[in-house]
Amino acid sequence: xxxxxxxxxxxxxxxxxxxxxxxxxxxxxxxxxxxxxxxxxxxxxxxxxxxxxxxxxxxxxxxxxxxxxxxxxxxxxxxxxxxxxxxxxxxxxxxxxxxxxxxxxxxxxxxxxxxxxxxxxxxxxxxxxxxxxxxxxxxxxxxxx
Amino acid sequence: xxxxxxxxxxxxxxxxxxxxxxxxxxxxxxxxxxxxxxxxxxxxxxxxxxxxxxxxxxxxxxxxxxxxxxxxxxxxxxxxxxxxxxxxxxxxxxxxxxxxxxxxxxxxxxxxxxxxxxxxxxxxxxxxxxxxxxxxxxxxxxxxx
Numbered sequence: 708x709x710x711x712x713x714x715x716x717x718x719x720x721x722x723x724x725x726x727x728x729x730x731x732x733x734x735x736x737x738x739x740x741x742x743x744x745x746x747x748x749x750x751x752x753x754x755x756x757x758x759x760x761x762x763x764x765x766x767x768x769x770x771x772x773x774x775x776x777x778x779x780x781x782x783x784x785x786x787x788x789x790x791x792x793x794x795x796x797x798x799x800x801x802x803x804x805x806x807x808x809x810x811x812x813x814x815x816x817x818x819x820x821x822x823x824x825x826x827x828x829x830x831x832x833x834x835x836x837x838x839x840x841x842x843x844x845x846x847x848x849x850x851x852x
Numbered sequence: 853x854x855x856x857x858x859x860x861x862x863x864x865x866x867x868x869x870x871x872x873x874x875x876x877x878x879x880x881x882x883x884x885x886x887x888x889x890x891x892x893x894x895x896x897x898x899x900x901x902x903x904x905x906x907x908x909x910x911x912x913x914x915x916x917x918x919x920x921x922x923x924x925x926x927x928x929x930x931x932x933x934x935x936x937x938x939x940x941x942x943x944x945x946x947x948x949x950x951x952x953x954x955x956x957x958x959x960x961x962x963x964x965x966x967x968x969x970x971x972x973x974x975x976x977x978x979x980x981x982x983x984x985x986x987x988x989x990x991x992x993x994x995x996x997x
Contacts, residue, residue: 758922758945796938800903822965
């Protein structure tokens with residue numbers, strides 16, 4: 708694993724922990740552009756009463772706002788959990804060239820669709836700090852049972 | 853076609869025309885709950901510099917905010933164009949039981965995925981004022997060529 712990947716995923720994990728502390732499903736994301744974090748976000752569906760307020764959606768909106776344009780060219784998103792279909796669809800529209808995620812989501816991950824939701828040219832890597840992301844989610848759901 | 857369907861889709865078309873007048877891809881949506889429009893929105897991706905600002909996304913967020921909860925139970929969304937994969941994913945999370953759309957989207961419609969993105973129980977109807985929705989889109993893209 709590249710050191711930069713680990714460092715950025717650690718930042719996404721900090722966001723996920725922030726979500727956890729608010730009683731939100733703990734998923735976090737950061738958007739990196741030219742070796743700089745330009746957006747950071749965590750899941751806020753409960754806090755905002757908004758089913759669309761996933762970490763990635765907010766990170767995309769914030770990054771586009773920061774860049775002043777709706778395309779996230781030259782950016783990479785780091786997200787602790789595999790994006791769902793909605794978020795993968797949003798990443799498609801954003802034209803982001805690189806997606807890095809931690810843990811797979813065997814229930815709601817976009818790869819389940821078996822359809823190329825992301826652009827064919829989008830590079831996807833996964834498994835970065837997977838165990839940390841996964842443990843945080845397990846702890847969250849165990850505490851709710 | 854039921855009269856109520858036509859009336860609500862006319863409202864969604866008014867939103868699409870509003871998008872058109874702002875130079876946005878003309879798609880509009882309304883969310884109806886107990887025979888009342890609780891949210892109305894149109895595509896604002898250019899205006900907001902946000903690739904996620906599709907009509908449906910904003911209508912879902914606004915409707916959930918109005919209801920004070922993240923699930924759109926007992927609601928119907930009327931949208932002038934077939935939802936894309938992102939928006940269908942959002943409709944899944946919203947648990948909305950009914951989706952009515954006007955024109956099909958042969959390029960970006962969610963049905964292209966061939967995967968059940970919406971809940972199996974979600975009722976989908978289409979073709980309501982399809983011609984009007986479709987003509988508006990054609991006019992928009994023709995003027996941009």
